[in-house]
Amino acid sequence: MTAPVIAAEELVATDDEMMMIVAARELRNGVVCFVGIGMPSTAANLARHMHAPDAVLIYESGTIGAKPTKPPLSIGDGELADTADAVVSVPEIFTYWLQAGRIDVGFLGAAQLDKYGNINSTVVGDYDHPKVRLPGAGGAPEIAGSAGEIFLMLRQNNRAFVEKVDFLTSVGNAEGGDSRQRMGMRGKGPSVVITDIGVLRADPASGEFVLTALHEGKTIDDAKAATGWDLRISDHVEITAPATDEELRKLRALKAGEL
Amino acid sequence: MANITTLSDAIATHVRDGQTLALEGFTHLIPNAAAHEIIRQGRKHLTLVRMTPDVTYDQLIGAGCADKLIFSWGGNPGVGSLHRFRDAVERDYPHHLEIEEHSHAGMATRYVAGASGLPFGMLRGYVGTDLLKYTPNISTVTCPFTGEELAAVPALTPDVGIIHAQQADRHGNVGLWGIQGVQKEAVMASKASIVTVEEIVDELDSRVTVTLPSWVISSVAVVPRGAHPSYAHGYYERDNDFYIGWDSISKDRDSFDAWIDRHIHQTSDYAEHLRLVDQEEGVLA
Numbered sequence: 001m002t003a004p005v006i007a008a009e010e011l012v013a014t015d016d017e018m019m020m021i022v023a024a025r026e027l028r029n030g031v032v033c034f035v036g037i038g039m040p041s042t043a044a045n046l047a048r049h050m051h052a053p054d055a056v057l058i059y060e061s062g063t064i065g066a067k068p069t070k071p072p073l074s075i076g077d078g079e080l081a082d083t084a085d086a087v088v089s090v091p092e093i094f095t096y097w098l099q100a101g102r103i104d105v106g107f108l109g110a111a112q113l114d115k116y117g118n119i120n121s122t123v124v125g126d127y128d129h130p131k132v133r134l135p136g137a138g139g140a141p142e143i144a145g146s147a148g149e150i151f152l153m154l155r156q157n158n159r160a161f162v163e164k165v166d167f168l169t170s171v172g173n174a175e176g177g178d179s180r181q182r183m184g185m186r187g188k189g190p191s192v193v194i195t196d197i198g199v200l201r202a203d204p205a206s207g208e209f210v211l212t213a214l215h216e217g218k219t220i221d222d223a224k225a226a227t228g229w230d231l232r233i234s235d236h237v238e239i240t241a242p243a244t245d246e247e248l249r250k251l252r253a254l255k256a257g258e259l
Numbered sequence: 260m261a262n263i264t265t266l267s268d269a270i271a272t273h274v275r276d277g278q279t280l281a282l283e284g285f286t287h288l289i290p291n292a293a294a295h296e297i298i299r300q301g302r303k304h305l306t307l308v309r310m311t312p313d314v315t316y317d318q319l320i321g322a323g324c325a326d327k328l329i330f331s332w333g334g335n336p337g338v339g340s341l342h343r344f345r346d347a348v349e350r351d352y353p354h355h356l357e358i359e360e361h362s363h364a365g366m367a368t369r370y371v372a373g374a375s376g377l378p379f380g381m382l383r384g385y386v387g388t389d390l391l392k393y394t395p396n397i398s399t400v401t402c403p404f405t406g407e408e409l410a411a412v413p414a415l416t417p418d419v420g421i422i423h424a425q426q427a428d429r430h431g432n433v434g435l436w437g438i439q440g441v442q443k444e445a446v447m448a449s450k451a452s453i454v455t456v457e458e459i460v461d462e463l464d465s466r467v468t469v470t471l472p473s474w475v476i477s478s479v480a481v482v483p484r485g486a487h488p489s490y491a492h493g494y495y496e497r498d499n500d501f502y503i504g505w506d507s508i509s510k511d512r513d514s515f516d517a518w519i520d521r522h523i524h525q526t527s528d529y530a531e532h533l534r535l536v537d538q539e540e541g542v543l544a
Contacts, residue, residue, distance in 0.1 A: 037337060060363060061285050061438045073499045074336035076286025078492055081437045087468070090285055090310070090441045091371050094364040099383050122360075127393050133348040135334030135341075138311075142364040142384045171387035183386050184408070 013243040015196035016155075018215045019043075021247045022240055023107075023153045023194040024050060032056045032104045034143050037075045039153055040107040042254065043194075045071065049250050049259055058097065060139040062088045070257030094139070098146050101186060106147030108140055109154050112165045115208050115229045117152060117172030117190030119144065120165035127167060137169050144170035149191045156195035158228040173207030180207065197223050199240065203232075213238040261431030261454070261476040266485075267528070269453045269478035270296045278418040281308040281370075281449060282315060285440025286336060286497070289489035290423040290455055291315050292482040292529035298322045299523050308417055310366045310441060314488065314505050317341040320356060321515050322523075327357040329415070331366045338502050342509040352512070360394050365412050370441045372414035373448025381409040420449030423486045424471075425493060426463055427456045431479045434467030437492025443469050451477040455485040457494050466493065482529055487536075501536070 013021060016039075023043035027033060029052040035044045037059075045068060048055050056065050061076035065085030072080055081087050088097070097103065111134050112120035121140060125131030144150055150172070154160055172190045174180040180189050189207070193200040199213035210232040211223050216239060224231050253259045264272075274280065274297060282290050294315045297305075306327040309316055313335060319325055321343030333344050347356035361369070364384050372380030385397050400411040422442040424435035433454050435442065446452040454476050463470065473479075484491075488501035508518050522532045 061287070061440070063438065072337075073502070074286045074497065076336075076438045076440075078287070078437065078490055078496060081287075081492060087438060089439050089443065090363065091367040091444060094367050095382075099364070122389070127389070130349055133333075133340075133345045135332050136330065136360055137362040137388075137390065138332035139363040141362045141388050141390070142382070145386060146383060168387065168389040174387060180387075185386065186383070 011245050011248050013248055017248065017251055018243060019153060019194055019196045020046060020251060021243045022199060022215065023151065026151055026192060026194065027052050027055055027105065030054045032058065032102060034058045034098060034103045034106045034147055036108045037072065038109055040109055042071045043153065044107055045254055046251050049254065050247060058093070058103065060090070060093060062090055062093045064088065064097070069259055071255060094142060098142060101146065103147040105149055105151055106143035107151045108143060110152060112160055112162050113152065113154065113193065114162060114165050116174060116176050117150070117193065117202060117209055118165055118168055118174065119170040119172060120167045122167040122169045124166055140170040144172065145185050145187060147187045149188050151192050151194070152190055153194040156197045156223065156226040158226055161226060162228040173202055176207040197226055208232060210234050211237060213240050215240045216242050261473045261479045263431050263459070263479045266292060266296050266455060266480040266482050269480045270300055273419050273451045273453055273477060274302055276302055277304045279306040279308060280419050280421065281415065281417040281445045282421045283309060283440060283442050283445035284423055284486065284489060285311060285438055287438040287440065287489060288423045288435060288442065288486050288491055289313070289315055290421050290485065291487060291489060292485035293421045293453060293455055294319055295523050295529055295532060298324060298519065308415060310363055312341065312344060314502060317343040317509055318519065320344050320347050321353070321509065322519050323353045325356060327359065329359040331361045331363045335502055335505060338506050343515060346512070359396070360390060361412065362390065365397070365410070367441055369412050369415040370444035370448050373416045374444045377414055379411050379413050381411050383409060385410045415448050417449040418451065420445040420452040422446060423455045423491070425457050425491055426460050426467070427454065427479045428460060428463055431473035431476060432463065433471040433476060433479065434463035434469070436464070436466045436468045439469050443471060446471055446475065453478045453480065455480050455482040457483055457485070457491050484533055485529060487533060
């Protein structure tokens, strides 16, 4: 596929692009980030090409410090190994690296999410007779447990943002308050959810996600309508800084494999 | 010492109906040729173990070889659903498929325990998840030194472990490099093992990072491109178009059956299947 030639006036981010750009901005330079495949991976690689060249990206295939030039289709594409600082076995990545507490941020997607950032990636409907059988846990339960904190990104709609997840695959802020800490989890849990509408941050006391920012052109009503629980709104909802030309150009070049 | 033989002989010698098999390879070096041979030889009632049942296991499940699946992530990476796996779980087609579901960390721990000759492995994991409600063999153990409670999972000890690697030497010592997944653990945990390789060489490549001595392997078979549509680092790349194409082949029961018939039952070996893919009609054939 050839990348379209982009004229200056066409540099307007789509909703998905905005979500990836805002997610990339969340990653600080030097962060050690365990990256899920798909949009989190694209966002993390954009960050590496923008403000965070020293971000260390770790994939569950055992590639540490991977620097792919295009978004990998699978978690174990050859380019991840070719560009990595180290390639270790799958048992090692989950033990010496994740379980031992060497990961700052786990960056995940989800099929369903509740207001405490608890994740379902297993089934829609009943477990024994599912309406939709999803792929399942993968690395997420232990990433959610052991990474320093969790960033989540997914498109916001009321099939995904639900009052109660059909299956609790990975524990977020549990039942709120200090319930997660009482379970003995080492990492502090999900702190931010980046969506195509805005940004939700966990209230430090309750653990509940609160809408704190809207992307340009989106409204509080949009966010509420796309949320299956009674969404709390911050007293000071910010408007996300628009995507810069550089962010958009780099994101599109990254996706086209031309960075 | 490993017996260097053909793939069809290795499968016929070691794989029996009703066994527990682990075909491993984490995206890289997936032993797809071996899976085809299992289907071709008509093995049934298998318990299939694999962290990431992808297209390989979609074929085995859809072809009716499996009674049970032990896994941690069942999808077509970067593409979406495994339609044959979903048809089995959601609609019991072609028959009921029992599932035993873990996390990646749990599965890796189970393989390490099996390879280590331990009855179980432990990890910080599963706490608070619904996996505890539906997967009976997740338990807990208390650290005798600190009192910390940890998750405990039983060792995996498959009857046969099957992997693909880049090379073997003439003695059957196996070498692989690139993403190494749980291949070593799967071989070491299993009672018997089969390794397919790209080629037999006089001396293993200096890039080799994992070496399995001949005497821990039962059979070695040369199958060039035996990991296709997965890849073999240094030999060929992942055929992403095949994975994308698999989505439509596998969505429909009849088109899946026709594909299995044409590419497995009507071919004598993997090379013939690859010729069909390459020359005649491309990945969708």
